[in-house]
Amino acid sequence: MAGSSLLALIDDIATILDDVAAMSKVAAKKTAGVLGDDLALNAQQVAGVQADRELPVVWAVAKGSMINKAILVPAALAISYFAPWAITPLLMLGGAYLCFEGFEKIAHKFLHSQAEDDQHHKELLDANQSVDLVAMEKDKIKGAVRTDFILSAEIIVIALGTVAAATFMQQVTVLVGIAVVMTIGVYGLVGAIVKMDDAGLYLTKRAGAGVQALGRVLLAAAPKLMKFLSVAGTVAMFMVGGGILTHGIPGAHDLIHHAAEAAGSVGGVGPLLAAVTPSVLDAIGGVIAGAIVLAVVTIGGKLLSAVKR
Template sequence: MPSSFFALFDDIASLLDDISAMTKVAAGKTAGVVGDDLAVNAEQVSGSAADRELPVVWAVAKGSMVNKAILVPAAMGISLLETWLHGRGFSIPLILSLLTIGGCYLCYEGVEKLAHEAVKRHRRRNGTAVVEEIEELPEDLAAFERGKIKGAIRTDFVLSAEIIVISLGTVAMEPLLTKLGVLIVIAVLMTVGVYGLVAGIVKLDDFGLYLTRPDKNRGAKAFGRGLLALAPRMMQFLSVAGTVAMFLVGGGILVHGIPVLHHFAQAHADDMPGWFGVALFNIGVGMATGLLLLVAVSALTRLRKRRRQPAS
C-alpha cells in the first residue's frame, strides 16, 4: 500500500511537471494573440462611466471564463473526433473550419466599426453631429451597458478560441491529461492576466488623479499629472490597435485556414519584408473579407426591409 501511494504521488508530480513545462511553451506561442486580445478588450470595455468601468471589466472577465469553460472541453472533444475520423480515412479540419468562421466575424466587426466612425465623421463635417449624437444617446444606460458587455464577450470568444487551439496544437503529442491540464492553466492565466491589465488600463486616469491630491508630495503629483496626460492618449492608441488587431487576427486565421490564401502567402513569403510584411498581408485579407461581408449583410438587410414593407 505505501509503495503504491508513493508511486501515485510520483505520477502526479511528473504530470504537474509536464503541465508546467508545456504551459510555458504554449504561453510563448500564444503571446502574440494575447497582445491582440488585450488591445481589443481594453478598447471594447472603454467608454463606460468611471464608476462602472471595473464592474464592466469584471462582467466581461466572467464571460471570458465561461467562454473558456466551453472552449476547453469542446476543443478536446473536436480534436478527439478529428483523430477518430482521420483513423477511418476522413480528413475533415473541424477546428480550423470553426476558427475560420470566427475569423470572418472579427473581420466583419472591424470593418463595421470603421464604417460607423466614417459615418460619424461625415455627419460632423456636414454640421449634423450634435443632433445625430443626441439621437444616438441610449435612453436605458443599463441596457446599453449590457449590450457592450455582450459584444465584448462575443469578441473574446473568438480570440479565446484561437488561444486554446494554438495551445492544443502545442501539446498535440502529449498524453490526454497533460493536454487538458495545459489548456486549463492557459485559460485561467490568460483570463486573469488580460483582464487584470485591462482593469489597470481603464483606471489609469483615476490613479493619476489620486496621486495629484493635495496631501501627496511633489514627485507623486508630477507622476500623477503624467498619468493623466498619458491615459487619454493610451485609450486612443488602444482604440486603433484594437481595430487593427481584429483584422490581424481575423485575417491571419483566414490565411491559415483557406488553402488558396495559405498557398499564396507561402509562395510569396520571400517577397514579404519579414513578419511586418506577413502582418500587412493578414491585415489586408482581413479588411477585404470584412468589407465583402459588410456589403453582403447590408444588402440582405435592405432586402428584408423591402419585403416587410406593405405593398402600396
C-alpha cells in the same frame, strides 16, 4: 510495499506535472501574440462607460470570458476528437466575423458625419439617461464578450495544437491552465488601463513633488492610451481575423510566408520587414474580407426587408 507504491505514485504525479508545466509554457508562448490583440480589443470595448462603472463592466466581461472558455475548452476537446476537420471552418467563421466587425466600425466612421454623431449623442443626453446608460453598458459587455469568444477560441485551439500528442488529462490541464491565466492576465491589465486616469488623479493629490508629477503623467497619458487602443483594437480585429482566414485558405499562408522571405532579403531593414510582412498581409486580407462580409450582410438585409414587405 505500500510505501514504495506511494512514492512511485508521487513520482509519477511529479513527472506529469513537469510535463504539463513544460507544455503550458510552450502553449503560453504561442498564444502570447493573441493575448496582445485580446488586450487591445477588450480595453477598447470597455472604454467609454461611466468612471464608477468601469471596473464592474470589466468584471462582467471577465466573467463572460470565463464562461466562454468553460464552453470552449470541452468543445475544443470534443471537436478535436470526434470531428477535427471542423475546427478550421469554425475558426474561419469567427475570423470573418471579427473582420466584419472591424470594417463596420470603419464604415460607420466614414459614412456618418461628425454632425450626425453629435446629434445622436445629444439625443442620448436628452433622453432618459438611466435607461440609455444601462442599455449602453449592456451593449458594451455583450460586444466585448462576443469578441472575447472568438479570440478565446483561437487561444484554445493554438494551445490544443501544442499538446495534441499528449494524454487527455494533460490536454485538459494545459487548456484549463491557459484559459485561467489568459483571462486573469488580460482583464487584470484591462482593469488597470481603464483606471489609469483615476490613479493619476489620486497621485496628484498626494504629498511629494515626484508622486504628483507621476500622477500628472498618468492623467495626460490615459486619454492618449485609450485613443491608441481604440485604433489598435480595430487593427487587431483585422490582423487576428485575417490571420485566421489566411491560415484556413489553401495556399494563402504559403504565399504570405514567401512574401515575408522576399521582404527579408531587402538590405538593412530585411529582418524588420520579414517580421511585419505577415501581420500586414493578414490585416489587408482582413480588411478585404470585412468589406465583402459587410456588403453581403447589407445587401442580404435589404433583400430580406423587401421580401417581408
